[in-house]
Amino acid sequence: MISIHEKTLQDLEFSTVLEQVSEHCVTHLGHLKTLDIAPLKNKEQLLKELQVTNEYLSSFYNDNRIPNHGFDTISKELQLLKIENTFLEPHSLKKIVSISLTCNEIVKFLKKFEIYYPGLKAFSSQIEITKALIESIDAVxxxxxxxxxxASPLLNAIRQNINKLKGKINSSFTSALNIYHNLEYLDDIRESVVDNKRVLAVKAMHRRKVKGAIMGGSKTGSIVYIEPETTLLHTRELNNLEYEESEEIVRILKQLTNFLRDYLPLIENYQLFLTEMDVISAKARYARSIDGILPEITEEKNVYLRDAYHPLLYLNNLKKKQKTYPQTIELDQESRIIVISGPNAGGKSITLKTVGLLQLMFQSGLLIPVHERSKVSVFDRILTDIGDNQSIENQLSTYSYRLKQMNFFLKKCNKNTLFLIDEFGTGSDPELGGALAETFLEEFYARNAFGIITTHYANLKILASEKPEMINANMMFNERTLEPMYRLALGQPGSSFTFEVAQKNGIPYGLINRAKKKIERSKVRFDATIAKLQKERSRLEKTSESLKINEKKKQTEADKLEGINEKIQKKLESYQELYDDNQRLIYLGQKVNDIAESFFENNRKKELMGELFKLVQIENSKRKKVTAKEKKITKEKVTQVKKEAEKKVDVIREKKKKAKEKAIVVEKPKPILKVGYRVRMQDGRSVGSIDRIEKNKATVNYGLFTTIVSMDLLELVEAVTLKK
Known part of the structure; x- marks a missing residue:
């Protein structure tokens, strides 16, 4: 059974994530329910939660958006429905109508688009669709x-009587108003309204002359408001009718409320369903804000987080417009435990927290910000020891508290456990604390647990290099600037760069040298070796990155060329089809032309007509085999190819035209034309001979006719010498 300790949720700031998720809720109940999200104890339920959240997220990127699920809370109305002889007010009844309509709309939508939202459809199938609630309330x-x-015959009759009586009251009041106005007993305003009744605005000096009930007066005392005696009797009758009306309304509302009590479980389900939809929607919207996805879920323990972001850090940096560095980390059977080392402020703790928080989010039904090729598994327990855990209340020091935590870990640790320990072994003498930490780590390893620890202790780095299922890792460090690169590199331990960082921060070189002499030479050599290896790895990383970029460029070019080749091939096929089609038409044209030429010269006209008819029948039978749809497609294709060809021909023609215009025409030496020379017009085809020449004009004989042409327009074809 899955069980995550409350301390783990606190260490990884899970409540802050829930607060951010709850901000995406649109209802108060959804907001409260979101804040109560916790790691699920049942794997089957977890998979359902992840599926519906992922489906809701997908609705943001397709044309089938899920309808709005917002609603007004009806918790008070549900409480009243549970109490006999109570009734709901009209506005409360309308809230039930609204929530029913919303549920019906969503359930119908999910049923219609089940292929897109199978999980949400299954979730909504528990909700009954009925119009009874809506129709019964809308009828009243x-x-x-x-x-x-x-709403009832009696109410209808009462309201008709009320309207008639109000008419009588208005008529009586108008009559009294006119009488007393003519007597000049009224003030300029003539009338007013007191207690929702029309009253006469009588001058104070005439108040005894007007019969009726005094209802009040003006602040100055110059006006007295009097209800005329003629309307008093009708007003009393109206009060009685209005009382009867209110009694009948209460009776109707009680009757309707009693009818709704039979549907109490359904109405409760409506509110629960829409509240859950609000939570699912909020989780999906939060996932969209952090680029969260549902990675592959594996049965065997295999956690591969590629390009993983810490969601809190990501959103915080997004507001500040700062870059967040993703991490890639893997835990599997061959590397169950990772020992991360490296300098302070290099990102060790945030990497540890990223893995822990994303695992918590995943096991709580939330989507996580990782690459789509990432993999996750479910752990029964997630144990954490992160940060300064002094307990003033229990009078425990940091180290004492950490020892109590280790004792708790030893009780719970097994093959289904993920443990996360920050700065493992600190708080005591380095040698003694390191030895104890090494022993704990060996025990966790022996129990086949999975985990990540951060440390500066050399003995833990050595242990990780000796155990086959344990691996070292380090946070990359720029050896030139001594600035952290915030990237995790698996396979090698990291140097703390203690002396280098001290030098960068302005500590005198002499003091650093003295410090170096105070520690064992082997320790310095060990740390220097690690630093050297780390620098070498950094160089290899850069080279590898450069090779990857070049490889990617080559692949892009290859894909581009392949795409161009494919397009050319398709165009060639289209042109071939057009050519074949045109060749067929040319063949038909030639056949028809041959028959036409033979028709008038041949006596076998019937035979030629039969041949033509046969040709038409063959062509017609071929066309009948082609469906209307195929004809349409072929026609569109031919039209498109023709358009493309025409465009290209136009371009070629334009290029030739421009080239011709630009070309320098080399003038040929003008030959001397004589009588008898064979000539033709420039750019002409017909050839004639010159009969005579007069001035700049030549008479050219073409056989059937002669013409006089300017010598400048003629060109020599053949020089022929006349025989004398």
């Missing part, structure tokens, strides 16, 4: 939240 309450006149 109008769109202004008032009880309708036809």
């Amino acid at each position: 309450i109008d769109r202004f939240n008032d009880v309708k006149d036809n």
